[in-house]
Amino acid sequence: MSDWRVLLVEDNPDDEALTIRAFAKNDIHDKIVVARDGAEAVDYLRAIDSGETPPPALILLDLKLPKVGGLDVLHQIRAGQRTRLIPVVVLTTSVEPEDVLAGYDGGANAYVRKPVSFSDFVAAVRTIVTFWLSLVERPPAATAPALPGGQPAAHS
Amino acid sequence: MVCVAADGRITMVNAQAERLFGYQREELEGQLVEVLVPGAAHSVHPQYRTTYMADPKPRPMGGGMQLSVCRRDGSIFPADISLAAIDTEEGILMTAAVRDVTSRQQAQEELERANRELESFAYSVSHDLRAPLRTLAGFSAALLDECADELGEAGRGYAGRIQSASEQMAKLIDDLLRLARMSKAEVNLQPVDLGAEVASIAAELQRDRPDRSVLFTIQQPVWVLADRSLIRTALQNLMENAWKFTSGRDDASIDFAAAPVTQQARVRCYVRDNGAGFDPAYVDKLFRPFQRLHSAREFPGTGVGLASVRQVVERHGGRVWAEGVVGGGATFYLTLQPADAL
Numbered sequence: 267m268s269d270w271r272v273l274l275v276e277d278n279p280d281d282e283a284l285t286i287r288a289f290a291k292n293d294i295h296d297k298i299v300v301a302r303d304g305a306e307a308v309d310y311l312r313a314i315d316s317g318e319t320p321p322p323a324l325i326l327l328d329l330k331l332p333k334v335g336g337l338d339v340l341h342q343i344r345a346g347q348r349t350r351l352i353p354v355v356v357l358t359t360s361v362e363p364e365d366v367l368a369g370y371d372g373g374a375n376a377y378v379r380k381p382v383s384f385s386d387f388v389a390a391v392r393t394i395v396t397f398w399l400s401l402v403e404r405p406p407a408a409t410a411p412a413l414p415g416g417q418p419a420a421h422s
Numbered sequence: 423m424v425c426v427a428a429d430g431r432i433t434m435v436n437a438q439a440e441r442l443f444g445y446q447r448e449e450l451e452g453q454l455v456e457v458l459v460p461g462a463a464h465s466v467h468p469q470y471r472t473t474y475m476a477d478p479k480p481r482p483m484g485g486g487m488q489l490s491v492c493r494r495d496g497s498i499f500p501a502d503i504s505l506a507a508i509d510t511e512e513g514i515l516m517t518a519a520v521r522d523v524t525s526r527q528q529a530q531e532e533l534e535r536a537n538r539e540l541e542s543f544a545y546s547v548s549h550d551l552r553a554p555l556r557t558l559a560g561f562s563a564a565l566l567d568e569c570a571d572e573l574g575e576a577g578r579g580y581a582g583r584i585q586s587a588s589e590q591m592a593k594l595i596d597d598l599l600r601l602a603r604m605s606k607a608e609v610n611l612q613p614v615d616l617g618a619e620v621a622s623i624a625a626e627l628q629r630d631r632p633d634r635s636v637l638f639t640i641q642q643p644v645w646v647l648a649d650r651s652l653i654r655t656a657l658q659n660l661m662e663n664a665w666k667f668t669s670g671r672d673d674a675s676i677d678f679a680a681a682p683v684t685q686q687a688r689v690r691c692y693v694r695d696n697g698a699g700f701d702p703a704y705v706d707k708l709f710r711p712f713q714r715l716h717s718a719r720e721f722p723g724t725g726v727g728l729a730s731v732r733q734v735v736e737r738h739g740g741r742v743w744a745e746g747v748v749g750g751g752a753t754f755y756l757t758l759q760p761a762d763a764l
Contacts, residue, residue, distance in 0.1 A: 280556070280557040280560070280561070283560075287560070359550075360549045381556075382552060382555050382592035383559055383589050383592075384560045384563035384564070387560070
C-alpha cells in the first residue's frame, strides 16, 4: 500500500506546517493533502464520492474550523458512500468532555489532543500512522463501490 | 402582610403590602386572595388554600418552589411567602408574609451568567491559547533542528528558552483548567484506602525514575470516606512534591501515616519528607495558586499543585495545612472523614 495519502483538514497554517513537519520527522513525505477549511474538505469529499479522487487512507480532522465546522465535515464523511469507512482521527486542541463526546458520537475513530511539545507531536503522529496504516486491518475496498474504470487513479 | 379568612377573602393588609402590590387597602379587603396570584396559578390556588387551612402549621409557601405574585398593574414579581394561622373570634385567619425577592433572583441569575462566562472562558483558554503555544514550541524546535549551525550557541540557547517557556505555559494552562474543573466536579464519597493509593503513586514515581533511591514508609490501610479520583489527585500532588523536593538527597525518605482525631470523628493524615522544606514565614502562601516558594531553577513547577490539594480537601469538608523548615523537610497534613462514619 505505497500509494496512500492522508487528508489533513486544518485551517491554521502553522499547524499545517507543523503537521507536515511531524510527518517528515517520521520519514513520511508528500503524502498529505490539506483541506484548509471545512468547505474545502467537503469539496474534496464530494470529489472522492464522485470517483474523481481516490479516497485517503486516513483523515486527520481538526474540529474548530471556519465556514463548515469539523463535526459537519465528520458527518459528511460518514454519509458518503466512498468515504464512510475511512478512519478519522480527530486532531484538535480541546479535551472538553463535550467535544470529545461529540467527536465520537459523530463517528470519529479516535480523538487526539494536539500536544504543545513538538517532540510529543512527532511521537503522536508516529503512533497514529503506525496504528492506522500498518497495524489495523483496514475495511476492504469492496465495501465501497468500485471506481469507474477499475483501479483508483494513481497519484504521486 | 396579608390576612385571609377561611373562605379565601382578604380581611386585612398592612401598609407594606399596599406598597408592594400597588393597591389601596379598601380595594383589597373583601376580595378573594387570588387577585394577588398570577393568572397561571389562578385555578389551582383555591385548592392549595383549602389544603393549608386543613392543617395550618407555619411554613414557607410553595415547598421550595419559586413563587411569584401579581401587582395591581398586572406586573409579576418573584416572592418568598411564609404562611401562618391565627385563631380569632371570627375563626382561623391565614397570614401570609410576602417578601419581594426580585433582587435576590437577579443576583442569582447574574451569578449563573458569570459562571457560564467563566466556563466559556476556560474553554477558550484551553482551545485558543494552546494554538499559538504550539506554534512557538514547534517552530523553536524547527529552528534548533534545521538552523542550529546558523544560530550559533547563543541563538540555540534563546530558541531553547522559547521552547521550554511555551511548554511550561501549556502545563500552566492545563493545571488551571484542572483546578477550575475540580471546583465544579461532583464529590462521590466512598471508602478509599489512602495507604493503598499512596503506595501505588510511590510505585509509579519509582518506576519513572528507577535511578533514585527513596525510602518510602507507608501506613496501610487508611480507610477514609472520599471521592477516589479527586483524593487521588490530591495525594498525587503531595507525593510528587515530596519526590521533587527530596531530589537533592541521597537519603531521601517519604512517609505517609494517619491517626484518628478522636474529638472530631476525623482522620488526620500526613505526607512527610526530609527534602528542601520551606520557610515557615511563608506558610500562608503555600496553598495559593501560582505562589511558589522555590525558584524554577531549583525545583520546577507551576504553583498550582497545592492549590488543587486544598481545593480537593475542602470539597471533602476537610482541612489542609503544612509544617516545614528550610532544609529540614516538610509535612503536609489533611483531615478527612473516617470510612466508618458512613
